Amino acid sequence: MNTPDDDWLRLDQQICFSLHAASRAFNGVYRQILKDLGLTYPQYLVMLVLWEHDELPVKKLGEHLRLDSGTLSPLLKRLEAAGLVRRERSARDERSVEVRLTEEGVALRARALQVPRRIASSTGFGPEEVRALRARIDELTTALDAAAALAEPQGGSPGTGPS
Amino acid sequence: MNTPDDDWLRLDQQICFSLHAASRAFNGVYRQILKDLGLTYPQYLVMLVLWEHDELPVKKLGEHLRLDSGTLSPLLKRLEAAGLVRRERSARDERSVEVRLTEEGVALRARALQVPRRIASSTGFGPEEVRALRARIDELTTALDAAAALAEPQGGSPGTGPS
DNA sequence: CACAATTCAGTTGTGCACAATTGAATGGTG
DNA sequence: CACCATTCAATTGTGCACAACTGAATTGTG
Numbered sequence: 001m002n003t004p005d006d007d008w009l010r011l012d013q014q015i016c017f018s019l020h021a022a023s024r025a026f027n028g029v030y031r032q033i034l035k036d037l038g039l040t041y042p043q044y045l046v047m048l049v050l051w052e053h054d055e056l057p058v059k060k061l062g063e064h065l066r067l068d069s070g071t072l073s074p075l076l077k078r079l080e081a082a083g084l085v086r087r088e089r090s091a092r093d094e095r096s097v098e099v100r101l102t103e104e105g106v107a108l109r110a111r112a113l114q115v116p117r118r119i120a121s122s123t124g125f126g127p128e129e130v131r132a133l134r135a136r137i138d139e140l141t142t143a144l145d146a147a148a149a150l151a152e153p154q155g156g157s158p159g160t161g162p163s
Numbered sequence: 164m165n166t167p168d169d170d171w172l173r174l175d176q177q178i179c180f181s182l183h184a185a186s187r188a189f190n191g192v193y194r195q196i197l198k199d200l201g202l203t204y205p206q207y208l209v210m211l212v213l214w215e216h217d218e219l220p221v222k223k224l225g226e227h228l229r230l231d232s233g234t235l236s237p238l239l240k241r242l243e244a245a246g247l248v249r250r251e252r253s254a255r256d257e258r259s260v261e262v263r264l265t266e267e268g269v270a271l272r273a274r275a276l277q278v279p280r281r282i283a284s285s286t287g288f289g290p291e292e293v294r295a296l297r298a299r300i301d302e303l304t305t306a307l308d309a310a311a312a313l314a315e316p317q318g319g320s321p322g323t324g325p326s
Numbered sequence: 327c328a329c330a331a332t333t334c335a336g337t338t339g340t341g342c343a344c345a346a347t348t349g350a351a352t353g354g355t356g
Numbered sequence: 357c358a359c360c361a362t363t364c365a366a367t368t369g370t371g372c373a374c375a376a377c378t379g380a381a382t383t384g385t386g
Contacts, residue, residue, distance in 0.1 A: 005276040012279030013211040015293055016193075018300045020208060021229055023186035024373075025307035030179075031374090032311065042342060045183065048176040058365065066184055069365050071343055078341080095351045095364040113168040116175035122310030123303065130178055136299065137181045140286065144188035147285030148195065187343075194344090205372060221335065232335050234373055241371080258334040258381045 033118050037111055043079060044115075046072075050085065051109045055100035057090065084108060196281050200274055206242060207275075209235075213248065214272045218263035220253065247271060 030041045039047065049064045050056075062072055076099060079085045084105035090096040120130065193204045202210065212227045213219075221235055228235075239262060242248045247268035253259040283293065 005280070008279035008283070009211070009214070009272075009276055011290065011293060012282060013208075013215070015297050016204075016208055016211065017228070018297045018304070019186065019189055020205075022300045022304045022307070023182065024229070025304045025311065026182055027373085028311050029307050040341065041179075042183075045176075045179055048172070048179065051172075052176075059363085065180070066187070067342095068344070070345080070367080073366055075342075089365095093352075093364085097365060109172075113172055116171035117168070119175060120171070123306045124310075125303075125306070127174065130174060133299065133303065134178050134181045136296065137185045140288075140296065141181065141185040141188045143286045143288070144185070144192050148188065148191050190343085203371065222333085230372095231374070233337080233375080236336055238372075252335095256334085256382075260335060 029119060029122050033115055033122075037108060037115070038082065042067075042071075042075060044112075046075065046079065047084070047105070047108065047112065050099065050101050050105065051112075055098055057096045057098055058087075059096065061099060079105075192282060192285050196278055196285075200271060200278070201245065205230075205234075205238060207278075209238065209242065210247070210268070210271065210275065213262065213264050213268065214275075218261055220259045220261055221250075222259065224262060242268075 027041050030044065034041060034044050037044070045065055046061065049061060053060075058069060058072055058076065062068055065072075076085060076087060080087055083102055085099050086102055087097050087099055090098050120126070123130075125133070190204050193207065197204060197207050200207070208228055209224065212224060216223075221232060221239065225231055225235055239248060239250055243250055246265055248262050249265055250260050250262055253261050283289070286293075288296070
């Protein structure tokens with residue numbers, strides 16, 4: 001009566017594909033809609049944060065997005081080349097780089113306002129459905145992050161390791 | 164009473180982050196567990212398909228995974244270099260390349276059997292929860308794919324375009 | 327049969343994700 | 357003050373995703 005390993009493998013295949021496909025499908029829809037703004041999906045995420053905060057160091061940006069400098073540095077350079085942001089070393093702490101919107105970057109927000117509605121109409125999901133789905137996904141992420149944290153030795157709560 | 168654009172943008176920010184984070188969290192958990200097998204997450208997906216089908220052309224593989232040759236060609240070369248698959252031009256159709264498992268590739272399945280259980284225990288989700296979540300995600304993917312198909316002119320059902 | 331359109335794998339170029347490392351700046355300790 | 361550890365952005369290298377293109381093989385049509 002127990003689920004045999006073989007069935008688990010098939011189920012894993014299903015959920016793997018589902019998630020992978022969903023992630024890429026989402027990416028694809030955003031790509032189409034963001035093409036008008038000249039942004040990629042990750043660049044849009046960065047802009048969303050900057051529209052809320054206006055100026056913040058790369059480190060903070062990375063914390064919001066869970067991305068490290070290895071991803072952000074080249075991405076921000078491209079946004080800078082596009083004239084949407086400026087990067088400048090903090091005077092207070094020379095290690096830190098402050099990212100701030102240019103006027104052009106601020107102005108882009110007005111055009112971005114229509115993006116979510118276009119996405120929503122693509123999915124046919126209403127605000128409530130979106131919220132519900134988000135809650136469900138966040139549960140999953142939380143569980144996964146907790147699991148990943150356990151597996152990584154550094155900082156893992158001591159005493160909880162397998163006997 | 165209508166949801167204003169600004170709120171949509173905030174909500175979009177939320178759902179964007181959620182999905183992006185979930186996708187990467189999942190990827191991270193798989194990465195840790197698959198490290199033992201020497202596979203990346205996409206490589207694992209390919210192997211899952213091959214364990215079911217044993218031999219099939221790159222094209223079919225791409226249809227199963229929704230990936231094109233631009234992604235699969237180099238990935239399959241790496242799997243071949245790792246000794247898990249062989250690639251050979253089909254005799255029947257010289258355009259096609261047949262991918263088949265080596266003995267080593269077949270043998271790896273035994274070790275992979277424990278992967279789903281480790282993933283499941285990471286998430287704390289049972290089979291039913293996994294199935295329910297998958298169904299929900301698939302709905303989303305279907306909606307997104309339909310939306311993407313509409314937006315792309317080629318092959319879009321004629322007569323259904325916006326007046 | 328000849329020729330155009332299609333199919334298929336592969337390549338090229340751009341961009342993201344992440345691990346590992348580098349190097350400068352900073353902060354803490356003796 | 358001198359020394360060491362930490363913090364931070366940037367760089368390097370590997371791998372995936374996708375668009376655009378190439379070139380060979382095949383199929384459809386006259």
